[in-house]
Amino acid sequence: MNDELDQDPLIRRLAATLFPPAAAADxxxxxxxxxxxMARVEADSVPFWEKFAGRVLAPALAVxxxxxxxxxxxxxxxxxxxxxxxxxVDSDVILGVAP
Amino acid sequence: xxxxxxxxxxxxxxxxxxxxxxxxxxxxxxxxxxDDAAQEVFLKAYxxxxxxxxxxxxxxxxxRIAVNHCLDLLRAAGRRRSDSLDAxxxxxxxxxxxxxxxxxxxxxxxxxxxxxxLLDRLIPEQRLxxxxxxxxxxxxxxxxxxxxxxxxxxxxxxxxxxxxxxxxARHFSGSENV
Numbered sequence: 377m378n379d380e381l382d383q384d385p386l387i388r389r390l391a392a393t394l395f396p397p398a399a400a401a402d403x404x405x406x407x408x409x410x411x412x413x414m415a416r417v418e419a420d421s422v423p424f425w426e427k428f429a430g431r432v433l434a435p436a437l438a439v440x441x442x443x444x445x446x447x448x449x450x451x452x453x454x455x456x457x458x459x460x461x462x463x464x465v466d467s468d469v470i471l472g473v474a475p
Numbered sequence: 476x477x478x479x480x481x482x483x484x485x486x487x488x489x490x491x492x493x494x495x496x497x498x499x500x501x502x503x504x505x506x507x508x509x510d511d512a513a514q515e516v517f518l519k520a521y522x523x524x525x526x527x528x529x530x531x532x533x534x535x536x537x538x539r540i541a542v543n544h545c546l547d548l549l550r551a552a553g554r555r556r557s558d559s560l561d562a563x564x565x566x567x568x569x570x571x572x573x574x575x576x577x578x579x580x581x582x583x584x585x586x587x588x589x590x591x592x593l594l595d596r597l598i599p600e601q602r603l604x605x606x607x608x609x610x611x612x613x614x615x616x617x618x619x620x621x622x623x624x625x626x627x628x629x630x631x632x633x634x635x636x637x638x639x640x641x642x643x644a645r646h647f648s649g650s651e652n653v
Contacts, residue, residue: 381634381637381638381641382633382637384637384641386641386644386645387637387640387641390593390640390644391605391609394591394594394609395501395606395609395610398493398497398501398610401492401493401496406489406492406493407489409488409492409496409510409513409514410485410488410489410492412510412514413485413488413492413514413517413518414481414484414485414488416514416518417481417484417517417518417521418481420518420521420522
C-alpha cells in the first residue's frame, strides 16, 4: 500500500539519485571487512583483567624493577669513607698553610 | 544459537556484510563512518549472540541491529535542520535546479552531493524509513519490523519524508522547473 507521493515523478527522480542500485560486493573488500571485524571480536574477547595487566601492571612492574636495580647498583654517598677523604679538597694546601 | 566459534561467525559476517555495509553507507554517507558503523553492528551481534534464540533468520536479526545502530548514530549526529534554508538556497539553488530538471538526469548524478544535502535535513526516523524503502525495496510491513514500530508510523514517516523532500526541492529549484 503506497501513498500518492510514492509515485510522484520528482520523488522518483530524487530516489533514483539518492539511492542508486548497490554495486555487486567486491569479494576482496568483503574479506578485508571480515578481517577487521574478527580482529575487533578477538580484541573484545580478551578479559578485562588481562587488558589491565598488559596495559598498566606490566609497565608499572618494569619501572619498579628498573628503579630497584638502579638503587642497588649505584654506590651510596658516604661522608666518612676513604674515597671521600681522598677526594676531599685539601683546604690547607689551597690556603697556603704549612703542611 | 547461544555460542558459536569464530570461524562460523566469520562466515556469517561474510554472508551478511554486503547488505549491512550498503545500508550503513546509504544512511551515513561518510565512507569511514559507514565502515566503522558496519563493524560495530557485527560486534554488537557477536556480543548479543546469547540473546539470539535462532527462531528468526540471522540476517533479519543483524539487519535490525544495523537499523537501530544507524538510527542511533543519526540521532547523535543531530543531522537535522541545522543549516538555514536561506544559506542552503544561496549556495545550491542553481545546482539543485539543474539537477532536478527533467532534461538533466546526468546532471542530477553529478550534483548528487547537492541533493544529498536535502536528505540530511530529514529527521533520522524519516530518513531511515526512506532509505529502507528506496535502497532495499522493503515493504511497509518489513520496514515496520526492521524499525520496531507500527505500520502506521512507517506510513506517516514515509509520507512526511517525501512531502518534506518535495517542499525543499521545489523551494530551491523554483516551482516552474518541477
